Amino acid sequence: MQFKKIALLVAILSGLSACSTSTNVTKLPQQSETATTINQTDDSAASLFAKAKSKSGITKIQLLYVARDAAIEEKNWLMLEQISLAMGSKASVDHVQNKLYVAYARKELKQYESALAILHTLEGRLNTPEHQAWYEYLLGSIYASQQLPKKALVEFFKAADIAQQNNLNVAGLDNEIWRALQQLSSYALERFDSGSVLQRGWVTLAKYQQIYLGSSIELDQAMNNWRRRFANHPAAALLPKDLQGAVALEPYDVRKLAVLIPQSGASERLGTALKNGFLAATDSSTIEEVFFIDEMSSEQDILAQLAKANADFVIGPLLKSNVEKLVDNPDFSLYPTLFLNARESVTPRTNEQYFFALNPEHEVEQAMKHFLAKAYKKPMLLAPASASGKRLIEHFVEGWKHYSETAPEIGYYTNSENMAEVITDLLEVDASKARTNVIKNLFRKEVKSETRSRRDIDVVYILGDAMETRLLKPYLDVNVSTFANKIPLYASSRSYSKQIDVTDKGDLEGLYFTEQPWMLPGAIERNAIRETYQALWPEQADLEQRLFAMAYDATNLISELRQLAWLSGKSFEGLTGQLSIRDNADIVRSLSWAQYRNKQIRLVSLDEQPPLPLFMQKEEAQSTSLIR
CATH class of the missing domain: 3.40.50.2300 (Response regulator)
Structure with a gap:
């Protein structure tokens, strides 16, 4: 089966992409040197913790330190919590540091209320830069977990400034900053473009990505300019050394579009309304051919028609039963697809499957x-x-x-x-x-x-x-x-x-x-579309009108999908609303x-x-x- 595959060029800033905090954090503030006196072994955190409980004195403390590091390495947050609580009873332990470990474990366990309560008990007791930096970082992480990127960034930038001033390494902080910045609109980024040179460097980087993403040459030039302005910035270490032009998230270049809609049965009228929207949108696009396929056909028949059409991209199907049937088909997953319905706890087979529902x-x-x-x-x-x-x-x-x-x-x-x-x-x-x-x-x-x-x-x-x-x-x-x-x-x-x-x-x-703006008088600037629609279908029911707008937006979204999925703060102004992408796949309407x-x-x-x-x-x- 042949079809045009578009390379996903994400070299620029790939090190800053959305990866979880847990994969980056290896240590909290510098632990006691006594931990280094015990050789690291292949023992698990649980076995090390069990050994520690059978020991006493300095040996017990040393084993607890090693077990704690092992728990973080394993991402065994429940074990990290248990080890840290056990260490809290020891007089020789840095108790502020240990509470930060407990808060970190509970944050990773999604026990945010408990983690926050622990952090508040530490206010007024953060006597070292390490404690202060990690306190701000953990507080920002909790805000980020509640989809509050603006409040999170306030804390993250505090942590970053403390770390830079005291030559500290707060593992995972850079990725958290970048992920939060990607959730902001261009207007919100402007409001953050102040403060320290460190903060301005991060914000400028995020602004360049929003402005030039999808334009290789311009983004390459912007990155070179950024390097000159913000030499030695911590984000520079995460940028690829040799861009070689692979600096843009290239949009889908679709010439042959396949559309799966109901063209028979009880839902045929819905398919007709959608078809009108697709034809209206492709009339002024670079798409050269549109192939309409009846989604009520068998899977084998649908796949055969897609292969014959040599489709670059697929939109549909509409009906949820057909979505659930095709989303699990490995042959269908080879095609980048925008489904016209929501998913029911389905994990897309690839990062090229998107879901658009009213x-x-x-x-x-x-x-x-x-x-x-x-x-x-x-x-x-x-x-x-x-x-x-x-x-x-x-x-x-x-x-x-x-x-x-x-x-x-x-x-x-x-x-x-x-x-x-x-x-x-x-x-x-x-x-x-x-x-x-x-x-x-x-x-x-x-x-x-x-x-x-x-x-x-x-x-x-x-x-x-x-x-x-x-x-x-x-x-x-x-x-x-x-x-x-x-x-x-x-x-x-x-x-x-x-x-x-x-x-x-x-x-x-x-x-x-x-x-949706399409249905409201004066809500969209493209009044010519509405006037033409009214002339052609003056008696159309509300549902058909909404489906027309949905199909129109689905077609125009194709070139925006990769960037919308990459930047959660980016949106697209459509007939059906302000559209953005959540969880890399689900289109959300405002x-x-x-x-x-x-x-x-x-x-x-x-x-x-x-x-x-x-x-x-x-x-x-x-x-x-x-x-x-």
Whole structure:
């Protein structure tokens, strides 16, 4: 089987690529010289630890030191923790250093809360540069583990400055710095381009990679310029000595594209919508030939057609059952592929398999982050009592509990008839009416009253479709007490229908919702695409419109995939949203925010920067109280 293979040229900065901390760290601060008096053996950390427990005095201490080094070499973090805890009872041990080892072991075991708590006990006791550097490094690593690269870099750069000033080697620090920098946008990098020469050198390197990646000559020139400006910078040792032009992550050069979509059966209409999007995108691309293959065909037939087409790249299939079938096929894995659905705990066979889905979970994450950024304490979630509704609610709750101890209120409705009952029950309106009736029965004269709703719910998130949202919002409006502040209402893209919205915006005033830019008026600059689409398919349903945009983006993503996978801080502005890649394979969408205002849809910009995870909030609060 022949097809064009594009060489993955990643020589530049390859030493800085995403490798785990654990593979680089070999030692914490300089250990006692007594450890060197025992010869290293082939014994495992566990056997060395067992021998140490049978000894006493200086021999016991020496064996514990050797066992500790062996545990790090083996990446046996549970054993490292046990050895370090045993050493903590010895008077001759550097106890600050030993606690750093325990914190390091627990960080690697993903016991981040415990690791952070240990580090906070060391504040005010870091009396040597070694202790200070490793404290900052471990603290930064914990921030990095929580996807907080900006906060991590603050600590990493502190550690790097201390290490440079005191001629120390903090193993693994350079790789951690580089990985965190790659998660930043160009705007965030600009904000870090200050401070010490060491910090500016790292940031400039990351900026050059973002700007010139994919352009060999320009990146080569930029690297030479960087070397001149930042001579003797620690990152220089990680750059290849001889670039020879292999300095760029070359994009896929696709001339023959194979597209797997449903062209028969119940999903044929979905395939037709996708096909329109592919044709629109390839019309102005360098792709010379497009081969459409029915994904409902057998695996053998699909592979035969791919071989005949001599495809450079494959997009599809769409249906999850077909994705799961083909992703495991070794012959199919020879083709670089962008699947049009999410993976279910599948590890791609190669680093040339990507997954693109219109995943509603991404919207739920966006809404949750915004609620946290706004400091909402008690959200109320409303969803249909369907499998998908429950799945999205569970996804929200799972993310929310990492930031808040207050659980959201959840309401599932089964149909339009019980929506009002669900809302009045959650808002405790019925209880208020019951109290009013008791008072009325006590007096003969008419009692003026106003129903009160509960006051702790401060935001409502609706996960229903367009018709359900139009039914739910009036119920919410009339059941919120006039004595309470107006509760802000949010919804997902399921609540928006371009078709329904043309004739009936309903009483949706004030409602915020997420939606892909393609569906929103004025959200994309490429209005000519929308105008052409409307002229050709004026009556297309919402799903078909979204699939058109998905296919259009999938085609244009091909040339961006390698760079997006390499740089987690890089994104692509598509019709379906701001697209980036997570875990080297999964395409994540950031959608646009919009609001119904004065019977119009207005684009809005909302904060999505969540607070620290809950365990970090607790530690910071305790640390602040101790300082006071």
